[in-house]
Every structure is written in C-alpha cells, then in structure tokens.
Amino acid sequence: MRGPAPDSPQSLSRRLIHAARALETSGSYNAAKLLWALAYSEEIRGSAAAGEPVTRAERDRELQALIPALRAAGTGEAILSAIERGRLAALEDRTIPLEEIPPVYVCRTCGQVALSRPPERCPACGARPLSWREFRRSTSSSPCARTRRWRA
Ligand SMILES: [Zn+2]
Numbered sequence: 085m086r087g088p089a090p091d092s093p094q095s096l097s098r099r100l101i102h103a104a105r106a107l108e109t110s111g112s113y114n115a116a117k118l119l120w121a122l123a124y125s126e127e128i129r130g131s132a133a134a135g136e137p138v139t140r141a142e143r144d145r146e147l148q149a150l151i152p153a154l155r156a157a158g159t160g161e162a163i164l165s166a167i168e169r170g171r172l173a174a175l176e177d178r179t180i181p182l183e184e185i186p187p188v189y190v191c192r193t194c195g196q197v198a199l200s201r202p203p204e205r206c207p208a209c210g211a212r213p214l215s216w217r218e219f220r221r222s223t224s225s226s227p228c229a230r231t232r233r234w235r236a
Pocket of ligand 1: 191192193194195196206207208209210211
C-alpha cells in the first residue's frame with residue numbers, strides 16, 4: 085500500500101516520518117524524535133479537522149468500515165480480530181481486558197505490526213529488536229472525550 089509521495093504537499097506527516105527515518109538511519113535518534121512527534125501532531129490535527137463521530141452508532145459504523153479496508157491493505161487476521169473485539173467492547177460500553185487486546189508493536193523500519201510481544205527479528209525485514217515501537221493503551225481520555233458522553 086503506497087500513499088502520496090513523501091514530497092506531496094498533502095502529506096506533511098509522511099514527509100516528517102520520511103525525514104525521521106532518514107535521521108535514524110544515520111543514528112540521529114534524538115533529533116528524529118522531534119519529527120516523529122510532529123508527525124503524530126499533524127495526524128491528530130488532521131483527524132480533528134475531519135470531525136469525529138458523535139454518536140456510538142457513528143463510531144461503530146466507522147470501525148466496521150475500517151475492518152475490510154484494513155484487510156484489503158494486508159492487515160493480519162490477529163490484528164483484525166483484536167480490533168473487532170475492541171469494537172464490540174466499545175459498542176457494549178464495557179472495559180476490554182488487556183489479554184483481549186495485548187500491547188501492539190510496529191517495526192519502525194518496514195511497518196510490520198506484531199501483537200503481544202515483538203519477535204526477536206522483524207519477520208518482514210529482519211530489523212533488530214530495538215526497531216519495534218510499542219503502542220500502549222491511552223492512560224486517560226482526551227480533553228474532548230472527558231466533556232462529552234457517547235450518545236446512543
Ligand atoms: Zn520490519
């Protein structure tokens with residue numbers, strides 16, 4: 085799956101990630117973190133500008149629509165199954181145990197995704213263990229979510 089070219093004016097976040105990876109390739113991890121943070125910031129801003137689903141039903145439709153799109157993009161069944169478990173838990177307004185959606189890791193070299201524990205070497209590109217970036221659950225609600233309740 086390829087999106088716009090890294091130099092496309094519509095993809096500032098991709099340009100930032102491209103530059104961050106280039107810095108990491110030369111060992112400049114501390115400088116790269118700035119670009120990773122700005123890319124994340126850019127994605128948050130873009131997401132907010134697009135508007136968020138307001139009702140529980142809208143949120144569920146959005147999640148249901150993402151699953152076939154992710155499957156078409158080559159996302160593994162373990163990840164898709166975990167997303168579905170998360171979707172159902174959110175729909176039922178219940179907490180989902182960590183065992184049902186374990187920590188998730190992304191290979192910073194090639195984008196491979198792994199659940200629970202990253203393998204010693206990336207199975208897709210052979211990158212070393214330090215290549216894996218862990219994504220943990222958010223520890224608190226966003227400021228918007230704290231002031232808003234999901235409506236049926
Ligand atoms: Zn990899």
